[in-house]
Amino acid sequence: MRILHHGAVNGVTGSCHQLDVNESGVVSSYLIDCGLFQGAETAGRSSAQQLQIDFDISAVQALIVTHCHIDHVGRIPYLIAAGFNKPIYATTATAALLPLVIEDALKIGVTRDKKLIKAFLTKLKSLIRPIEYNQWVVLNSQMNIASPHCDVCSVKLKFKPAGHILGSAYVEFDLIGAAKHRVVFSGDLGATYAPLLASPRSPYRADTLVIESTYGDKNHQGRKHRSQLLKQIIDKCIADNGVVLIPAFSIGRTQELLYEFEQIISKNQDSEIWQQIDIIVDSPMAAKFTEKYLEFQELWDKEAKKVVSTGRHPLDFKQLYTIDSHQDHLAVINYLSRRSKPAIVIAASGMCSGGRIINYLKRFLKEPTADVVFVGYQAQGTAGRDIQTYGPQGGYVILDDDRINIKAGIYTISGYSAHADQANLVNFVKRMHHKPQHIRIVHGDEPAKQALAQKYQQLLPDCEVVIGKI
């Protein structure tokens, strides 16, 4: 067995890992995710280079998708264009979301031709195999145990809830030959106390673990009080009647925020401002994903289900406005510029690397009454990271080649990440009954990977802990 990486090793984006196994003398490969590079990780590569599949896919037997974030699935169209014609395994919810995400990616980055998009989506859907959580699927069963070359005679996989976004999973591979070897790919792991979805539970066993390390060197503060913290910051932002911009991914973060805002509104019945504030989701994609979150309510955690059972609608309440067309998007920006009443706008992309948030930032970053609240990870080289870094010192950011001086208030709520923090990542391993002999750390900036490697080495002195390289 060997594991190769085609992304998410020099940073957090472009996730694409390859598991090679020797099945009866023949090497079979399985890809885990096929995501887009973003931010600094695109530096030095032309856009064609970032997208092209620069590795041999002739032995690839299947693609396994951990979750629908674009940095985990965005290169799928290019994989298919390169000739990939094998099953794509994903959880049922991810399978439902994937065509929406890919459709959006095609429209933004490839073509607006409806016929081409439709044909491509038909092809994609024909390859997707939805799998329930906690169910073993046999990928390739040679069952030729007598073969002298048979290191691995059967490969099985199972998805387990990762608590990161709807449908997200970590993947267990069982490689069964003379002995059993379990390889676990973490995908992106959710944090504890995150809204809507339950936190991930550790696998019973992993022999080899490939794990993300986005927050491998940090612990989120005040997760239990995230709602209060969000309210405190928003209260401060709206005291001057300004607009509050929250860059957020359409899947996951937007729904978590809606859940939180509904809760704040519900708990603050006597606050005039909270009973009247407009909450605007300016993203047709987010609206579609919110529908999917509603459709897959069985995947919500206990707390969220309890809220629903009391007759409340956490993702669908009266102060919530969803903006669909581009025309309405522009009209809302104009409307918000003219009035002096607070409003909260949630728009993608989460790292300000494109999407409708850019028009809001271009209009409102120069306004002292406006505020930007970051609630998610900002990768190096993204506009989001620049605003977060230079904004509080009165610096500037370049958006669409324009230099924008930042006068708006800039806030970061660190307790809000959709990613496990260092303690969560350590516990993920600590709570396994059968602990790994090999750990490979991916999906993080260098200091995060180093810090997490050190933690794992302390925890398991006999384990081989390495940092993934291309």
Ligand SMILES: [Zn+2]
């Ligand atoms: Zn993710």
Ligand SMILES: [Zn+2]
């Ligand atoms: Zn990721």
